[in-house]
Amino acid sequence: MSDPMLTLTALDAHYGDFQALYGLDLSIAAGEVVAIIGANGAGKTTLMRSISGLLSNRPDAISYQGQDIGALRADQVAKLGIALVPEGRQLFPSLSVEENLMIGGKVGRPGPWSLRKVYDLFPILEERKAQASTSLSGGQQQMVAIGRALMANPELILFDEISLGLAPVIIRQIYDALPGIVSDGMTAMIVEQDITKALSVSSRVFCLMEGRIALQGRTEDVTHAQITAAYFGVDA
Amino acid sequence: MDWINALVQGMLLGGLYALFAAGLSLIFGVMRLVNIAHGDLIILAAYLGLSTTVLLGLHPFLALLIVMPLMAGIGYVLQRGILNQTLGPDILPPLLVTFGLSVIIQNALLETYTADPRKLPGGVIETASVDVGGITMGVLPLLTFAIAIAVIAGLQFIFYRTSLGRGFRAVSDNQDIAQLMGLNKAHVFGVAMALALAVVAVAGILLGMRTSFDPAIGGGRLIFGFEAVIIGGLGNLWGTLAGGIILGVAQTLGAKIDPGFQLLAGHIAFLVVLAVRPNGLFPRVEH
Amino acid sequence: MSTVTRSTRASRIAMIGGGLLLLVLAAAPYWAGRADMRLMSEIYLYLSLATLWNLMAGYAGLVSVGQQAYVGFGGYMLFALTIFGGVHPVVAVLLGGVLAALLSIPIATLAFRLKGAYFAIGTWVIAEVFRLSFAQIQALGGGSGSSLPVAIVKEIGAKKAVREANSYWLALGAAVIIIAAVYAFLRSRRGLALTAIRDSETAASGLGIDIWRTKLEVYVVTSAFTAIIGGLIFLQKLRISPDAAFSVNDWTAFVIFIVVIGGIGTLEGPIIGTLLFFLLREVLADFGTTYLLVLGFVAIVVMLKAPKGVWGLIRERYDLELFPLSYRVRTKD
Numbered sequence: 001m002s003d004p005m006l007t008l009t010a011l012d013a014h015y016g017d018f019q020a021l022y023g024l025d026l027s028i029a030a031g032e033v034v035a036i037i038g039a040n041g042a043g044k045t046t047l048m049r050s051i052s053g054l055l056s057n058r059p060d061a062i063s064y065q066g067q068d069i070g071a072l073r074a075d076q077v078a079k080l081g082i083a084l085v086p087e088g089r090q091l092f093p094s095l096s097v098e099e100n101l102m103i104g105g106k107v108g109r110p111g112p113w114s115l116r117k118v119y120d121l122f123p124i125l126e127e128r129k130a131q132a133s134t135s136l137s138g139g140q141q142q143m144v145a146i147g148r149a150l151m152a153n154p155e156l157i158l159f160d161e162i163s164l165g166l167a168p169v170i171i172r173q174i175y176d177a178l179p180g181i182v183s184d185g186m187t188a189m190i191v192e193q194d195i196t197k198a199l200s201v202s203s204r205v206f207c208l209m210e211g212r213i214a215l216q217g218r219t220e221d222v223t224h225a226q227i228t229a230a231y232f233g234v235d236a
Numbered sequence: 237m238d239w240i241n242a243l244v245q246g247m248l249l250g251g252l253y254a255l256f257a258a259g260l261s262l263i264f265g266v267m268r269l270v271n272i273a274h275g276d277l278i279i280l281a282a283y284l285g286l287s288t289t290v291l292l293g294l295h296p297f298l299a300l301l302i303v304m305p306l307m308a309g310i311g312y313v314l315q316r317g318i319l320n321q322t323l324g325p326d327i328l329p330p331l332l333v334t335f336g337l338s339v340i341i342q343n344a345l346l347e348t349y350t351a352d353p354r355k356l357p358g359g360v361i362e363t364a365s366v367d368v369g370g371i372t373m374g375v376l377p378l379l380t381f382a383i384a385i386a387v388i389a390g391l392q393f394i395f396y397r398t399s400l401g402r403g404f405r406a407v408s409d410n411q412d413i414a415q416l417m418g419l420n421k422a423h424v425f426g427v428a429m430a431l432a433l434a435v436v437a438v439a440g441i442l443l444g445m446r447t448s449f450d451p452a453i454g455g456g457r458l459i460f461g462f463e464a465v466i467i468g469g470l471g472n473l474w475g476t477l478a479g480g481i482i483l484g485v486a487q488t489l490g491a492k493i494d495p496g497f498q499l500l501a502g503h504i505a506f507l508v509v510l511a512v513r514p515n516g517l518f519p520r521v522e523h
Numbered sequence: 524m525s526t527v528t529r530s531t532r533a534s535r536i537a538m539i540g541g542g543l544l545l546l547v548l549a550a551a552p553y554w555a556g557r558a559d560m561r562l563m564s565e566i567y568l569y570l571s572l573a574t575l576w577n578l579m580a581g582y583a584g585l586v587s588v589g590q591q592a593y594v595g596f597g598g599y600m601l602f603a604l605t606i607f608g609g610v611h612p613v614v615a616v617l618l619g620g621v622l623a624a625l626l627s628i629p630i631a632t633l634a635f636r637l638k639g640a641y642f643a644i645g646t647w648v649i650a651e652v653f654r655l656s657f658a659q660i661q662a663l664g665g666g667s668g669s670s671l672p673v674a675i676v677k678e679i680g681a682k683k684a685v686r687e688a689n690s691y692w693l694a695l696g697a698a699v700i701i702i703a704a705v706y707a708f709l710r711s712r713r714g715l716a717l718t719a720i721r722d723s724e725t726a727a728s729g730l731g732i733d734i735w736r737t738k739l740e741v742y743v744v745t746s747a748f749t750a751i752i753g754g755l756i757f758l759q760k761l762r763i764s765p766d767a768a769f770s771v772n773d774w775t776a777f778v779i780f781i782v783v784i785g786g787i788g789t790l791e792g793p794i795i796g797t798l799l800f801f802l803l804r805e806v807l808a809d810f811g812t813t814y815l816l817v818l819g820f821v822a823i824v825v826m827l828k829a830p831k832g833v834w835g836l837i838r839e840r841y842d843l844e845l846f847p848l849s850y851r852v853r854t855k856d
Contacts, residue, residue, distance in 0.1 A: 053415070079418050092406045094408065103406050327639040331643055332823075332826050333826050339818065347816070503652045
């Protein structure tokens with residue numbers, strides 16, 4: 001295996017007195033697509049927030065391209081090429097669709113993604129570019145959120161609950177777009193409730209339970225029974 | 237005719253109040269901070285203008301070239317050094333810290349410049365006037381009004397048409413997600429305060445040319461600015477101009493009835509708006 | 524076995540010590556000099572203002588910078604009611620409190636429309652309206668103010684020594700009553716409701732607490748007492764003017780600094796803060812405005828580095844509570 005792109009070493013995370021992650025160890029190689037699954041409250045979103053710098057950690061808890069980034073702020077992490085598509089889209093309501101995309105490019109990293117390319121990927125956004133982001137449907141908002149992350153030309157993109165709350169037809173559209181996104185050598189972590197969908201696009205899977213990794217393995221190696229056991233915390 | 241004259245003078249005075257208010261409005265819009273020291277910073281700018289004109293022999297308008305960047309620098313350092321630490325869900329820290337700042341600025345000015353009223357020497361522009369249809373308008377108040385419109389148009393442009401403004405709005409919407417876009421909110425807030433204090437510099441110089449000032453009058457200027465913001469509607473820059481005009485007109489009409497009523501009439505106008513339209517006359521509509 | 528209790532050994536010692544101290548202070552006219560008594564009276568009155576402001580800001584979340592409205596109003600009512608109503612000064616002071624309570628209700632309905640920091644500046648505007656309005660009343664001296672006539676002053680005591688002792692006792696009595704009343708209030712059901720609101724407004728309204736009404740009650744009571752203290756302040760000064768009566772620096776800035784430095788949201792905070800404030804003032808008295816610079820600086824540092832104030836630091840370190848408000852579980856073996 002080539003040098004890992006991202007390595008987590010004994011990553012803990014706390015919200016006040018509440019501990020959400022316990023000593024996570026995990027490593028991802030460049031170009032990989034991994035799925036993070038787990039029940040509600042397992043710590044998936046916390047993991048995304050930790051990697052993207054929204055939660056502060058020990059410097060060496062997170063290493064990215066050989067650099068310790070655990071203690072960096074989110075804006076510093078973003079500049080190194082990690083982008084997050086946050087849970088619930090979280091577009092900027094005061095900004096139009098196009099402004100939301102443009103602010104994604106504020107990171108100022110060179111790369112293939114531009115407004116043009118995002119509009120080619122999601123043509124509907126070009127039609128709606130002058131609208132308020134809040135006037136879009138949930139699926140269109142998710143497209144903006146993805147486009148906004150891509151505009152940063154990241155090398156590692158994190159999708160938190162990529163399909164949560166979206167209509168099936170939209171989910172299909174977004175999953176159809178995914179291979180195009182990650183084929184440019186981008187590395188991706190996808191947090192997903194729909195296990196089948198998650199496994200269909202990923203090469204490895206991690207299942208979190210109560211802040212710990214309960215199961216990990218190559219997608220083709222893990223069995224349905226193993227996943228069920230890890231997901232629900234029962235022995236199959 | 238007298239009343240129309242008072243109305244016109246009040247509108248022009250409103251331009252100055254809008255300038256007091258614009259910085260306050262900007263800061264609140266970006267970071268939900270209400271700066272109690274805002275008025276004292278206006279007076280600080282006036283004194284910096286005074287020192288510049290005296291030391292370098294410059295006209296107050298030229299002094300702006302020095303005072304504006306100076307105030308902007310003070311704003312950036314103040315924000316990053318102190319005020320950023322006070323921002324959070326609790327409203328007490330920013331309030332009390334800026335209150336402390338207000339007392340510090342006031343007394344530092346008192347130590348440096350004494351309590352004697354001072355004035356910026358504007359030269360001929362102070363007394364120059366134009367006559368329009370029987371109403372005499374001072375050139376300085378007219379200029380102040382024009383500058384107020386230009387400043388608000390400029391802020392509006394920055395806010396809605398530039399990358400910096402997008403950053404302001406994004407941070408104002410959601411600080412966490414804005415950080416994910418590579419925006420360092422500490423820096424964005426610093427820039428917003430720098431911009432606000434650049435406007436404060438303009439307001440301070442124009443105030444200093446119009447009337448005499450002393451270290452104690454900052455609180456009053458804060459109140460005028462605040463009233464203009466609330467009358468116009470929170471977060472609406474053009475509304476702020478309207479609020480300033482309404483306040484200015486109320487004051488000059490009050491003064492027309494009895495000189496002792498000038499300030500009282502302004503405050504009463506504010507309280508009436510608060511009672512009838514608690515969100516101001518032109519509240520911001522989310523699009 | 525364990526019991527839940529509020530009192531601690533420290534609080535019981537404080538109670539006894541406080542009682543003894545009170546006796547000594549009450550006897551001050553027999554042992555203290557004139558200047559000391561004046562200073563101590565001033566301390567009591569500031570302590571009262573600080574305790575009241577703390578109740579409002581620290582417990583009810585109503586951060587006002589306009590309480591000088593009520594200080595000045597109380598002062599002016601003393602003058603108006605004694606001069607034009609022929610009322611005894613002490614009665615006038617109390618009546619001033621009642622009138623302030625009545626006045627504070629419509630004011631609150633207006634000011635409560637503003638939230639947070641805007642409420643703060645809004646209350647300041649209202650205080651300015653008070654100042655400008657009283658400056659218009661020519662019968663009370665207009666903008667330059669007036670003095671309390673000698674005949675009225677004599678009603679407090681015919682002889683100077685008696686007068687001074689009486690106003691000293693009034694100030695001490697007011698401080699004791701206010702601290703005791705705030706303490707009793709915070710221990711009552713309503714006090715608990717207030718603490719619940721402070722901890723979480725959403726949760727409190729879920730529990731059926733009428734937040735607006737609870738805050739209104741605190742505002743009205745605080746304003747009434749503040750006016751009474753204002754009356755006592757100007758009974759000491761014997762002279763009033765709009766600028767002195769409605770001074771934001773004297774009656775709000777100093778009070779806020781006292782509470783912040785001492786520790787906001789605790790009953791002990793204002794006491795410690797008042798003592799520190801006067802200590803600082805006496806030490807730096809010769810330096811003029813420098814003293815205010817230092818005060819502002821200290822307040823900022825405390826707010827940033829120790830937001831719970833000096834009392835918060837002491838409490839963290841020694842787990843002390845002189846006015847037991849929190850419940851403790853005591854385990855007996």
